[in-house]
Amino acid sequence: MVNIPKGTKDVLPDESYKWHYVEKVVRDVADKYNAKEIRTPTFEHTELFLRGVGDTTDIVNKEMYTFTDKGDRSITLKPEGTAGVARAFIENGLKNSAMPLKMYYITPVFRYERPQAGRLREHHQFGVEFYGSSSADTDAEVILLAYDILTALNLKVKLNINSMGCPKCRAEYNKALREFFADKKDRLCETCLTRLEKNPLRILDCKVDTCKETVKDAPKITDFLCDDCREHFEKLKKLLTAAGLEYTVNPLIVRGLDYYTRTVFEFVTDSLGSQGTVCGGGRYDNLIGQLGGGDTPGVGFGMGLERVLMLMEATGVEIPKENSVDIYFATMGEKAYEKAFALSSALRRKGVKCEIDHMERSVKAQFKYSDKIGAKYVATIGDNELEKGEVALKKMSDGSLETVSLDGFVERF
Ligand SMILES: [Zn+2]
Ligand SMILES: [Zn+2]
DSSP states (O other): OOOOOTTOOOOOTTTHHHHHHHHHHHHHHHHHTTOEEOOOOSEEEHHHHHHHTOTTSHIIIIIOEEEEOTTSOEEEEOSSSHHHHHHHHHHTTGGGSOSSEEEEEEEEEEOOOOOOTTOOSEEEEEEEEEESOOSHHHHHHHHHHHHHHHHHTTOOOEEEEEEOOOHHHHHHHHHHHHHHHHTTGGGSOHHHHHHHHHOGGGGGGOOSHHHHHHHTTSOOGGGSOOHHHHHHHHHHHHHHHHTTOOOEEOTTOOOOSTTOEEEEEEEEESTTSSOEEEEEEEEOTTHHHHTTSOSOOEEEEEEEHHHHHHHHHHTTOOOOOOOOOSEEEEEOSHHHHHHHHHHHHHHHHTTOOEEEOOSOOOHHHHHHHHHHTTOSEEEEEOHHHHHHTEEEEEETTTOOEEEEESTTHHHHO
16 A cells, blocks of 8 residues: 655545635635636746745755656756746736736645645645735735634734845844854854855744744834835734724734845744644745846735634634535435436536435435434435325424425425
């Protein structure tokens, strides 16, 4: 017997309704914001992610699912959703469409990492990408979209926001960080010492305790914003407040990649033990340019769906089950079965959810089964009923009985 690959998971028939529910909420809310779905391939040329995700990040260094295909091309299963959307935007000339272009996706993403609790090699992500507007109102809308989804799913989350400024203010900030850490190198981990050279910003989100402690007194990026970036951040805060959304400014949330600009945000929860991020996003005005598509601002976020489901489970959020069977046909004898089979086909075409025995069960066992699947009605047909041209219809919620003519049965529903 062949087992499931490490770090992957089956969604079994009895639990797929949870996925359908979350996906429906996600699609419905995205639609309210006039976002349209974009679907891009599961794999791309490795180069896209090297250019789009940046080569100093952990993802690219260690975690990409990369292989050489039979045509000797380096192919990578997408580690995140943004790069593929950006590639599709450029390749299909979407720059010429009416702006802003509001897109969303639901996609599997792949990371080759040690499978620990909740860390899968294949997981699923919902994401949003709004292209074409550099205005802070778009950032606010993207944040609200994420918030509306999490709220619709009954999750309690807190919003943290920050501004990373533009390359201009960030250059100043990086200089200040280097100066600050210069005499504290002994308190930084090995990785952060490299970061100090290459990308000091990334020290801010190091998970190592001594680094975390040292970072507390580091200069804050919000004190280094240029006038334009400051104005952008103030407008964002104003609009979030206008929409009734509470937030905390957390100057420690940053993204290590150069194409990120201005707004960064995350929704966090403490419902999974330690505090964890449910959704993270931000503005990336320089991504499309970096991929060769010219100047196009963008803002978006990604949300891990397994994590969302885990959180719903942990906090006892009830997920409504999908509709059960409307009518179960219990039959006795071959003739009755044929009649019921025809009726069930006709009713299904009318949109009624039907089920009929496929296991040659006894009538008693059929009743038991109808109960198990939660059928709303049981229609019984035997020789007696055939002779009279009738069906005995039982409503399971109250046990009431009704006699319906065979000829008029389909019309009854
Ligand atoms: Zn700036
Ligand atoms: Zn560190």
